[in-house]
Amino acid sequence: MDYKETVFLPKTEFPMKAGLPRKEPEILKIWEEINIYQKLREQRKGSEKYILHDGPPYANGNLHIGTALNKILKDIINRFQSMLGKDANYVPGWDCHGLPIEWKIEEQYRKKGKDKDTIPIVEFRKECRDFAKKWMDIQSQEFQRLGVCGNFKNPYTTMTFDAEASIANEMGKFLLNGGLYRGSKPVMWSVVEKTALAEAEIEYEDHKSTTIYAKFEVKKTNLQNVDGAYIIIWTTTPWTMPGNRAVAFSKEINYSLVRIKKIADDSLAKNNDLIIIAKDLVEDVAKNCKILEWEEVSSILGHKFDETILSHPLNNYGYSHDVKMLPADFVTVEQGTGFVHIAPGHGEDDYFLGKKFNIEVPETLAGNGKLLDHLPLFGGMHVLRDNPKIADIMSEKNSLIGRGELIHSYPHSWRSKAPLVFRNTPQWFISMTTNNLKETALNEIEKTQFYPEAGKQRLYSMIENRPDWCLSRQRAWGIPIPVFVNKKTGEPLRDKIVIDRIVSSFKKGGSDAWFEIPASNYLEPEYDANDFEQIQDIADVWFDSGSTHAFVLEDRDDLKSPANLYLEGSDQHRGWFHSSLLESVGSRGVAPFEGILTHGFVLDDKGRKMSKSLGNTVNPQDILRDYGADILRLWVAGSDYYEDLRIGPEIIKHHTDHYRRLRNTLRYLLGSLNGFQENEKIDYSDMPQLEKWLLHRVNEVNNSVREKIEGYNFHSIYTEIHNFCTIELSSFYFEIRKDLLYCGDPNSLERRGCRTALDILFNHLTAWLAPILCFTAEEAWQCYINDKENSIHLKTIPIAVNNWNDEALNIKWKRIRFIRSLVLAEIEEARNNNVIKSSLQAKVEIKLSKEDKDLFENLIAADIFITSEVSFSIEKIETPKITIENADGNKCSRCWKILPEVKPDGLCNRCEDVVKIYCS
RNA sequence: AGGCGCGUAGCUCAGUUGGUUAGAGCGCACGACUGAUAAUCGUGAGGUCGGCAGUUCAAAUCUGCCCGUGCCUACCA
Numbered sequence: 001m002d003y004k005e006t007v008f009l010p011k012t013e014f015p016m017k018a019g020l021p022r023k024e025p026e027i028l029k030i031w032e033e034i035n036i037y038q039k040l041r042e043q044r045k046g047s048e049k050y051i052l053h054d055g056p057p058y059a060n061g062n063l064h065i066g067t068a069l070n071k072i073l074k075d076i077i078n079r080f081q082s083m084l085g086k087d088a089n090y091v092p093g094w095d096c097h098g099l100p101i102e103w104k105i106e107e108q109y110r111k112k113g114k115d116k117d118t119i120p121i122v123e124f125r126k127e128c129r130d131f132a133k134k135w136m137d138i139q140s141q142e143f144q145r146l147g148v149c150g151n152f153k154n155p156y157t158t159m160t161f162d163a164e165a166s167i168a169n170e171m172g173k174f175l176l177n178g179g180l181y182r183g184s185k186p187v188m189w190s191v192v193e194k195t196a197l198a199e200a201e202i203e204y205e206d207h208k209s210t211t212i213y214a215k216f217e218v219k220k221t222n223l224q225n226v227d228g229a230y231i232i233i234w235t236t237t238p239w240t241m242p243g244n245r246a247v248a249f250s251k252e253i254n255y256s257l258v259r260i261k262k263i264a265d266d267s268l269a270k271n272n273d274l275i276i277i278a279k280d281l282v283e284d285v286a287k288n289c290k291i292l293e294w295e296e297v298s299s300i301l302g303h304k305f306d307e308t309i310l311s312h313p314l315n316n317y318g319y320s321h322d323v324k325m326l327p328a329d330f331v332t333v334e335q336g337t338g339f340v341h342i343a344p345g346h347g348e349d350d351y352f353l354g355k356k357f358n359i360e361v362p363e364t365l366a367g368n369g370k371l372l373d374h375l376p377l378f379g380g381m382h383v384l385r386d387n388p389k390i391a392d393i394m395s396e397k398n399s400l401i402g403r404g405e406l407i408h409s410y411p412h413s414w415r416s417k418a419p420l421v422f423r424n425t426p427q428w429f430i431s432m433t434t435n436n437l438k439e440t441a442l443n444e445i446e447k448t449q450f451y452p453e454a455g456k457q458r459l460y461s462m463i464e465n466r467p468d469w470c471l472s473r474q475r476a477w478g479i480p481i482p483v484f485v486n487k488k489t490g491e492p493l494r495d496k497i498v499i500d501r502i503v504s505s506f507k508k509g510g511s512d513a514w515f516e517i518p519a520s521n522y523l524e525p526e527y528d529a530n531d532f533e534q535i536q537d538i539a540d541v542w543f544d545s546g547s548t549h550a551f552v553l554e555d556r557d558d559l560k561s562p563a564n565l566y567l568e569g570s571d572q573h574r575g576w577f578h579s580s581l582l583e584s585v586g587s588r589g590v591a592p593f594e595g596i597l598t599h600g601f602v603l604d605d606k607g608r609k610m611s612k613s614l615g616n617t618v619n620p621q622d623i624l625r626d627y628g629a630d631i632l633r634l635w636v637a638g639s640d641y642y643e644d645l646r647i648g649p650e651i652i653k654h655h656t657d658h659y660r661r662l663r664n665t666l667r668y669l670l671g672s673l674n675g676f677q678e679n680e681k682i683d684y685s686d687m688p689q690l691e692k693w694l695l696h697r698v699n700e701v702n703n704s705v706r707e708k709i710e711g712y713n714f715h716s717i718y719t720e721i722h723n724f725c726t727i728e729l730s731s732f733y734f735e736i737r738k739d740l741l742y743c744g745d746p747n748s749l750e751r752r753g754c755r756t757a758l759d760i761l762f763n764h765l766t767a768w769l770a771p772i773l774c775f776t777a778e779e780a781w782q783c784y785i786n787d788k789e790n791s792i793h794l795k796t797i798p799i800a801v802n803n804w805n806d807e808a809l810n811i812k813w814k815r816i817r818f819i820r821s822l823v824l825a826e827i828e829e830a831r832n833n834n835v836i837k838s839s840l841q842a843k844v845e846i847k848l849s850k851e852d853k854d855l856f857e858n859l860i861a862a863d864i865f866i867t868s869e870v871s872f873s874i875e876k877i878e879t880p881k882i883t884i885e886n887a888d889g890n891k892c893s894r895c896w897k898i899l900p901e902v903k904p905d906g907l908c909n910r911c912e913d914v915v916k917i918y919c920s
Numbered sequence: 921a922g923g924c925g926c927g928u929a930g931c932u933c934a935g936u937u938g939g940u941u942a943g944a945g946c947g948c949a950c951g952a953c954u955g956a957u958a959a960u961c962g963u964g965a966g967g968u969c970g971g972c973a974g975u976u977c978a979a980a981u982c983u984g985c986c987c988g989u990g991c992c993u994a995c996c997a
Contacts, residue, residue: 009955016959204995235997248997330996332921340997349996409995458924462992465923570925570991600926600990607927607989638932643925644990646932650947654931657946660959668956719933723945731961742955828963831952838953839962866961896955 003894003907006919007742010671014783018663020628024775028144034789037149041558043794044087052078053553053563053593054150055576056093056158056545059132060100063142065602065610065647066569068620072636073599074567075148079771080709085796089558090150092143093548096132096159097478098541099198104131105477121476122512128477129159146620147629147774149793156552158544165506166551167544168482171471172499173587175483175492179434182426182485182492184361185470186344186351189423190413191369191383196425196474197413207410207419209236210387212394213268213289213337213402215275216247216310216323223304225297229257229274231310231325232285234336236406237421238390239383242375243343243364246324247310248353250331251303253338254279262293269401276300278338285337289402303327313399318376328353345424352467365423383421428481428537430469430586437586438463444581444591451597451712452642458573459581459596469582472537479539480514482506484523484532493532498522546579549592566593570600597712599641605648618647627656630773634659637718637772658722659776662769665725666780668734669762672741673784676759680752684803687753689859693813694733694757695804697724698764702800705768714772721768729761732817736863743895745914760798767797816855816864819848819880823865830884840896843869843887848880868898 052074057067074090081088105127106116116124140152157163174180187196215230231247249255256279263269267290277285279299286294305325312319330349331340344354344361354361364372365383373379377393378386391403411420432438441463450456472481482502484493501522505513520529553561568576577596584592603609604616611617623632634655639645684695701724708717737754744751762784770777770792781792823846827839836842844867853872861870868887875881889900892908894915899908907915 004955007955012956016956233997237997240997329922330994332996334996336997342997347997348994452925454925458992461923573924574992603990605931609990635932640933650931654946658932661946664956664959667959671956715933719945726945730956734956735961738955738960824962828951831962 003911003915006894006915008744008746009742010668011674012667012670012783014667014670014780016664016667018628018630018659018776020630020775021625023779024145024147024628024630027775027778028147030788031149031791031793034791036791036793037151037153039791040082040149040794041087041089044082044085044089047085047087049560049564050078050081050086050088051553051560051563052081052088052090052565052567053549053559054091054093054156055566055568055572056095056156056548057139058098058100059094059096059135059139059157060104061135063139063146063620065618065620067139068146068632069599069602069636069641069645070567070569071143071148072146072633073641075146075150075774076633076637076714076771077565077567077597077712079149079774079793080714082793083767083771083795083797084706084709090148091154091156091552091556091559092140092148092150092152093156093552094132094136094139094158095541095545096129096136096157097538097544099473099475099477101128101131102475102477121515124476125512125515132157132159142620145624145629147633149774156548156556158541158548159510161507161510162555163544163551164479164511165503166555167479167539167547168506168511169499169503170547170550170583170587171479171481171483171539171543172496172503174430175499176494176496177435177586178494179430179437179586180471180483180492181429181431181434182490183429183468184345184363184424184426185429186346186348186422186424187427187474188411188420189367189425190416190418190420191367192416192418193413194367196423197420198473198475202411202420203414204409205412205417206407207412208405208407209410210238210391211236211404211406212238212241212391212400213285214241214313214341214394214400215273216313217315218276219309219311219322221308222306223300223308226257226274226276226300229276230401231339232275232277232337232401233339233341234285235341236408237346237383238387238394239365239371239378239381239421240341240343240346241313241390241394242319242371242378243345243362244312244319244323244341245321245344245354245359245362246326246342246357248326248328248331248340248342249302249305250329250338251301251327253302253331253333255300255302255305255338256282257297257300258282258294259297260291260294262291264290264292267291267401268395268403270398273401275401276339278333280333281336281338285402288404291401313394314377314397317397324357324359326353326357326359346422348422351424355467361424363424365421367423369421384419425474427470428472428483428535430471430582432466432468435586437582438466440589441581441585441591444585448591448593449595451595455570455573455596455598458570459577462573462578463581466578469540469579471540471543472535473540475538477538478541479511479544481535481537481539482514483535484519484527485535487531487533493523493527495526497526542575542579543583545576546583549580549584550587553592561592562590563593565595565597567597567599570598573598600644603644603646605646605651607644607646616648623652627652628775630775631656631659633772633774634718637714640715659773661722661725661730662773663776665729666762666765666769666776668730669758669765670780670783672734673755673758673762676755681756681759682749682752684801686749687757688750689809690733690736690813690864691753691757692804692806693809694728695760695801696806696810697728698761699800699804700810701768702764702798706797717768718772721765725765732820735866739863739866739895739897743911743914745910746918764798766792767795770795812855815852816859819846819852819855820865822880823867823882826882826884827865827867835884836886838896839866840868840891841887841898842867843871843885845871845873845883845885846880847873847875847877847882849877850874852880862897 078088078090213234218226218229260273269289308325310323342350344350369383371378371381394400445460519534523529553559766777766781778792830836887898889898890902891898892902894911902908
């Protein structure tokens with residue numbers, strides 16, 4: 001007779017094959033139907049808030065794998081916090097202003113043959129706004145497809161009128177507290193377009209420059225025997241000579257004092273002149289300047305040039321200022337003379353070095369590329385065309401020892417392809433020293449919790465070493481710096497009334513108002529608009545996103561500031577973490593976050609960065625289509641995201657394998673719990689020992705999960721859950737309990753106890769997994785309770801029941817499992833020797849110590865080993881000795897155990913009873 | 921070139937203050953079961969702990985150098 005029908009086999013609707021790409025959108029639809037985000041807010045109302053403030057992605061282009069990582073990680077954290085019972089309210093945001101969008105619009109213009117400069121600025125900005133909106137909507141859909149739960153109906157963006165007004169208001173705070181000032185700094189300038197260019201708008205191409213070796217006579221020095229000697233510099237930009245104010249040397253370099261003995265006929269050098277150049281470059285300079293013979297008079301260590309003052313090469317022609325010699329790290333002996341001429345208005349290094357030593361920054365260049373008229377000898381000359389002429393003049397005035405030409409890589413404009421120059425232009429800055437901004441920011445970093453810890457050092461040293469924040473950009477798509485400058489005094493107007501007017505007008509019409517509404521509306525009646533210059537610069541977009549704490553965290557009633565956590569890729573140490581900290585500290589004196597978590601970058605499976613040219617990019621869209629979001633989420637949870645993380649076909653396969661184990665565990669639980677009812681539950685005290693052990697372990701894992709949430713150790717949670725499912729559930733507990741579940745008496749305390757424990761286990765497991773496998777956990781949960789409104793994501797992780805803790809029991813079962821592993825190994829051996837085939841055919845004889853034997857008191861050892869018979873004999877040995885033989889008796893047709901009581905083709909006593917009661 | 925990181929089995933990760941023979945799971949191989957079945961169970965083989973040198977009785981762990989790699993800067997007179 002076939003007893004299969006009488007066996008209580010697992011039964012469930014939960015399919016083994018997930019079909020996530022099809023299933024997930026269905027679940028998303030249900031969540032939308034029941035409005036789960038809103039529901040969660042209502043349910044968690046009044047609970048402790050947990051605010052992970054979203055760093056806004058830039059609204060252009062589709063979701064890529066890095067963003068997917070970022071968003072999933074944020075979602076996992078929010079869901080775990082929510083599962084702890086907190087009100088984890090996530091408001092996603094977008095960064096909307098800035099150059100990349102401006103470019104796209106310009107590109108569209110170029111295609112249509114339109115010129116950007118002929119388009120009214122407000123119209124141009126409108127197109128940028130529409131572009132940002134379009135991508136925001138696309139990305140919003142993509143983020144939600146990943147399972148991200150948040151306020152997608154009302155996200156924040158940096159371009160709403162409220163946000164623009166609020167950001168302008170923040171700039172107003174810096175204006176009023178004195179932190180914002182007008183300074184100047186050399187920027188990459190295109191003399192063709194008459195505009196500053198951003199780093200990204202620059203391309204490097206070969207360019208032919210006129211080079212000169214110019215001589216600076218030593219005027220005052222502590223050095224001996226250098227009277228009348230010349231320091232020689234080399235430059236590829238002769239036009240910067242009028243702006244020269246210093247010469248840089250390196251303390252580490254050895255220099256030579258050289259007397260020129262013989263020169264070629266066409267050399268510009270003079271016999272008997274004493275020149276000073278780096279020792280390593282003497283040959284090189286001599287060759288380039290056609291010096292045929294020379295002698296080294298002495299050598300000079302670099303650091304001795306301190307305090308030395310030189311004369312400008314054109315000292316006698318209107319350039320009579322002192323030229324200081326300054327030490328600088330960036331001076332090398334790779335090229336030139338080992339001295340670098342410093343024109344603070346025409347180079348980044350030059351500017352900062354000059355600033356450090358309080359050297360004036362002269363203005364020498366007009367926006368159209370012409371040297372200013374008042375400059376002696378060179379007024380009106382053009383920086384790109386007249387370099388040979390400048391070299392001629394200097395040569396005439398006996399201020400060179402050589403000249404030449406050099407083809408080298410040089411910055412050019414992306415648009416016009418014209419060479420660029422560094423030009424000193426007025427810019428707005430936020431001072432790092434006013435109001436102790438830097439110091440306070442560093443203190444706030446000390447108070448911040450960093451995950452991982454190394455982030456603290458990184459942010460700290462960046463803030464510590466950064467110069468003042470240059471806030472202005474010469475651009476169109478962004479928030480204007482809302483400042484008026486008094487034409488007479490050059491001072492910015494610092495008046496709260498005016499700022500308030502600007503802010504309220506931005507609130508009504510957005511920051512376009514700056515370009516549309518006449519200045520008089522803001523200034524009058526207190527001031528006369530004619531007395532003021534209206535600033536046309538746009539604020540650095542980092543100021544926008546740096547202000548999100550103000551217009552998101554502070555302005556929304558359902559959020560709070562400071563946020564519990566800011567979480568971004570490690571590149572944001574220089575970006576959002578940085579600007580948010582400075583903005584908040586500068587305006588409020590405190591950091592906007594309590595913690596910072598950084599994740600690494602996504603690399604390919606070999607650890608190389610992804611690039612189109614290598615063809616190793618991984619598209620999240622492909623993974624969603626082929627595997628589903630839960631697989632991507634599992635990849636995030638299973639990786640150590642503090643470091644860079646890898647992805648590729650093999651790694652995806654690895655995670656789908658792990659997914660199957662988790663899914664099958666859920667499936668087996670659901671199958672085993674088929675028909676489980678409240679009245680089947682029994683008390684803990686009535687449960688078998690094995691179930692008590694299981695509940696102890698459930699408690700242990702539960703505590704561990706809770707603890708690891710606090711430290712954001714999700715890959716550790718993942719590993720622990722996976723190992724628990726594999727080692728303790730699937731291959732141990734489930735394996736042992738199959739007999740009881742399939743064949744046991746449904747009314748027995750043993751089987752009811754087992755199912756009660758399985759129910760508890762299922763409740764825990766789905767709660768642990770829900771934040772990671774948000775779709776699968778919901779699917780399994782719904783399969784169990786069948787109540788759409790009652791989503792798994794509304795639940796919390798169960799509170800540990802102290803009663804279940806029994807460490808002594810755990811230690812006992814560790815030993816039992818060890819003995820079991822010895823038995824299984826012997827069974828395998830017996831199988832290989834053809835003694836038995838299946839383990840139920842085995843009779844196990846164990847020689848073991850009394851202590852070990854006592855472990856099995858009141859337990860059915862055969863069940864634990866999944867054999868039919870076990871006999872013990874006590875011996876004084878440490879490790880049990882096991883022999884395997886064939887079990888005595890016949891095979892029970894229902895439970896397949898081999899027992900003496902069973903008649904051929906018959907049933908064992910237990911099965912006979914069960915069949916009689918339940919299957920007739 | 922500089923600043924901050926990283927490098928442990930094919931894959932994802934553990935390895936406490938230096939201390940036996942470097943661990944886990946997956947994958948792989950072999951086997952079992954056919955009552956979790958495109959599942960489940962068992963057994964097993966996989967590592968010069970990126971390389972070299974040093975400190976030490978003892979190094980995956982501490983130090984130095986090198987190689988590879990990632991992020992951020994600087995790519996210049």
